[in-house]
Amino acid sequence: MFEAKNSMPRIIVIGGGATGCGVARDLVLRGYQTTLVESGNLGSGTSSRSHGMLQSGARYAVTETSFAAECYRERNIISKIFPKAVKL
Structure with missing residues (x-):
């Protein structure tokens, strides 16, 4: 049976807009091993064009x-x- 060496899951956040960056930051602060994947520039995605509310x-x-x-x-x-x- 497979036993994980680390009980915390590895998490991939897809999208480096404001929302994705915020989620990734929060996960890291909570101790999760986190990878952020973005195809373009950070902060340039859909959430950067929201109404801000x-x-x-x-x-x-x-x-x-x-x-x-x-x-x-x-x-x-x-x-x-x-x-x-x-x-x-």
Whole structure:
């Protein structure tokens, strides 16, 4: 039977836009062995052309409460990592 020497999985993030770079950074900070793959220049992908706003989850508060709660938790995480990115 195969036994991994390291219990942490190896993760490949495909896409080096703002989202991919952010995800890769977060994974590395959490101790995961991470590889980022990008076909062009870092930060030049689809996420670099977004409107620059994250969904607050407020529109899901009545119909999808679990999704709204997840958005709220993620907003709290982002505000701890980069407080200037969150506006109330």
